[in-house]
Amino acid sequence: MTRYSALALLRAGLTGQRHWPRAWRDPSPRPNYEVIVIGGGGHGLATAYYLAKVHGIRNVAVLERGWIGGGNTGRNTTIVRSNYRLPALHNLFDFALGLWEGMSDELNYNVMFSPRGALFLGHSDADMTALAQRGDALRCDGIDAELMTANQLRELVPLLDMSPAARFPIHGGLMQPRGGTARHDAVAWGYARAADRLGVDIIQNCEVTGFTVAGGRVTGVETTRGAIGAGRVGICVAGNSGPVAALAGIRLPIEAQTLQAFVTEPVKPMIDTVIMSQSLHCYISQSDKGGIVLGGDPDQFPSYAQRGLPPRIAQAAAEAIALVPALSRLRMVRCWAGTTDMSFDGSPIISALPVDGLYLNGGWCYGGFKATPGSGYTYAHLLATGAAHPLAAPFALDRFATGATIDETGVGFMPQFH
Amino acid sequence: MMRIDCPHCGPRAQSEFGYERTLDSIVTLDMPADEAMARLYARANPRGLDDELWRHGLGCRQWIVLRRHRVTHEIVGVAAFDPAILS
Ligand SMILES: Cc1cc2nc3c(=O)[nH]c(=O)nc-3n(C[C@H](O)[C@H](O)[C@H](O)COP(=O)(O)OP(=O)(O)OC[C@H]3O[C@@H](n4cnc5c(N)ncnc54)[C@H](O)[C@@H]3O)c2cc1C
Ligand SMILES: [Zn+2]
Numbered sequence: 001m002t003r004y005s006a007l008a009l010l011r012a013g014l015t016g017q018r019h020w021p022r023a024w025r026d027p028s029p030r031p032n033y034e035v036i037v038i039g040g041g042g043h044g045l046a047t048a049y050y051l052a053k054v055h056g057i058r059n060v061a062v063l064e065r066g067w068i069g070g071g072n073t074g075r076n077t078t079i080v081r082s083n084y085r086l087p088a089l090h091n092l093f094d095f096a097l098g099l100w101e102g103m104s105d106e107l108n109y110n111v112m113f114s115p116r117g118a119l120f121l122g123h124s125d126a127d128m129t130a131l132a133q134r135g136d137a138l139r140c141d142g143i144d145a146e147l148m149t150a151n152q153l154r155e156l157v158p159l160l161d162m163s164p165a166a167r168f169p170i171h172g173g174l175m176q177p178r179g180g181t182a183r184h185d186a187v188a189w190g191y192a193r194a195a196d197r198l199g200v201d202i203i204q205n206c207e208v209t210g211f212t213v214a215g216g217r218v219t220g221v222e223t224t225r226g227a228i229g230a231g232r233v234g235i236c237v238a239g240n241s242g243p244v245a246a247l248a249g250i251r252l253p254i255e256a257q258t259l260q261a262f263v264t265e266p267v268k269p270m271i272d273t274v275i276m277s278q279s280l281h282c283y284i285s286q287s288d289k290g291g292i293v294l295g296g297d298p299d300q301f302p303s304y305a306q307r308g309l310p311p312r313i314a315q316a317a318a319e320a321i322a323l324v325p326a327l328s329r330l331r332m333v334r335c336w337a338g339t340t341d342m343s344f345d346g347s348p349i350i351s352a353l354p355v356d357g358l359y360l361n362g363g364w365c366y367g368g369f370k371a372t373p374g375s376g377y378t379y380a381h382l383l384a385t386g387a388a389h390p391l392a393a394p395f396a397l398d399r400f401a402t403g404a405t406i407d408e409t410g411v412g413f414m415p416q417f418h
Numbered sequence: 419m420m421r422i423d424c425p426h427c428g429p430r431a432q433s434e435f436g437y438e439r440t441l442d443s444i445v446t447l448d449m450p451a452d453e454a455m456a457r458l459y460a461r462a463n464p465r466g467l468d469d470e471l472w473r474h475g476l477g478c479r480q481w482i483v484l485r486r487h488r489v490t491h492e493i494v495g496v497a498a499f500d501p502a503i504l505s
């Protein structure tokens with residue numbers, strides 16, 4: 001495998017960039033693996049990479065029913081930040097953010113991580129109080145958070161509608177300078193290539209259709225490419241968590257729901273931070289290609305359709321235009337949707353399941369892209385050692401029974417409102 | 419988008435309705451703790467049909483019960499909510 005570098009690029013230029021070898025192998029499934037990871041999204045691929053890299057477990061397969069990164073990894077709005085209010089969440093997400101900062105070097109793959117700053121807007125005194133509290137909670141744990149005045153925002157994002165008559169008046173904001181965006185596909189491809197180099201088999205077009213269990217312990221999986229044995233099996237299938245867990249007779253505190261995203265035609269640079277309004281649930285960033293990427297509310301009812309409601313398109317556009325009126329001049333060119341695994345407290349589940357040797361990493365709702373490296377790292381720890389990584393320990397499945405839920409929005413078991 | 423045939427108001431746009439929860443997640447006052455926990459926190463979450471409670475919030479404000487397919491969004495049954503479920 002070629003190491004990617006400026007020199008390699010130059011050298012390949014001599015032959016018209018036409019002779020690059022494939023980035024990862026296309027192996028057939030072997031009869032047995034030490035660990036099988038189900039789901040070739042960013043989380044599953046990162047898990048396999050850290051199993052091999054950190055724990056020396058290389059007899060690993062990632063089974064993906066479609067193509068890697070074709071799920072939510074390739075559908076999300078790529079916002080990366082760690083500024084959650086609850087300590088269990090911000091400690092896990094900030095660990096991930098640290099890994100993002102070194103990811104391109106570590107994987108020898110340009111994931112285009114761009115820490116351009118992630119800004120929450122405040123639209124009222126109440127919003128500003130909540131943002132100040134959140135900022136304090138973050139700084140107590142050494143995480144960057146800067147409360148900003150309206151005047152500072154006027155300079156930072158000149159296109160924001162700061163007039164007193166604005167539909168959603170802007171009183172100030174909370175900035176996480178280390179936050180930003182990354183290239184979603186590159187994250188899947190980078191982890192795949194690096195895991196493959198360490199010996200992991202990445203097997204696409206291979207859907208898991210059942211588990212084999214003997215004496216209460218998982219011994220392997222049934223797939224569309226035959227039965228494969230395994231010492232341990234890690235589920236990592238995002239929106240499909242419910243149906244895959246059901247194959248083992250397990251019901252989860254997760255409901256599948258639709259989230260859409262939107263992009264405009266590409267234009268010259270006009271917004272160089274990530275702008276988010278949590279009161280509106282509207283987020284805006286500009287991709288490196290120039291398109292304005294918009295996200296909004298989920299559809300708020302269970303669905304696996306991977307297509308969203310038309311009223312959400314109008315809502316996302318209206319909110320974005322109210323915040324940044326210049327956007328009214330742009331054409332929206334595409335919209336798409338992904339199936340999110342909405343958990344019942346809005347937080348992920350990284351946990352052993354009631355069948356020995358079977359584990360779950362899911363319930364990331366619509367916020368798991370930013371966690372990709374940290375999710376993979378801590379899940380690999382669980383799969384390798386059988387014990388929870390300290391950062392992931394609060395996210396065990398039994399928290400729902402014990403009442404130790406991690407509910408950032410405080411709406412309880414109504415997943416559509418997290 | 420779906421058109422939901424409210425048993426009280428007739429066919430209306432889905433945007434008038436809000437999804438509440440699945441029908442099997444209703445907890446009654448005298449339910450044993452284990453069963454109540456399962457009803458609150460364990461879902462079948464099928465790639466297929468399930469029974470759901472919706473509220474016609476921008477209409478009659480009643481709860482209604484939909485039997486709905488979660489991939490096609492086809493609604494195969496609508497019924498008025500029977501309060502007997504709560505006891
Ligand atoms: C529109 C949208 C916007 C979002 N925006 C953001 C954002 O800005 N920031 C952020 O942090 N997060 C965001 N998210 C959430 C984020 O995308 C997800 O939490 C994250 O990508 C989940 O990672 P994953 O690798 O587990 O999922 P996926 O990439 O979905 O991977 C799961 C894989 O499992 C495979 N699979 C499923 N069933 C089986 C089976 N039976 N056998 C084999 N394989 C199977 C699927 O094909 C899929 O490839 C957004 C999500 C959506 C939908
Ligand atoms: Zn009605």
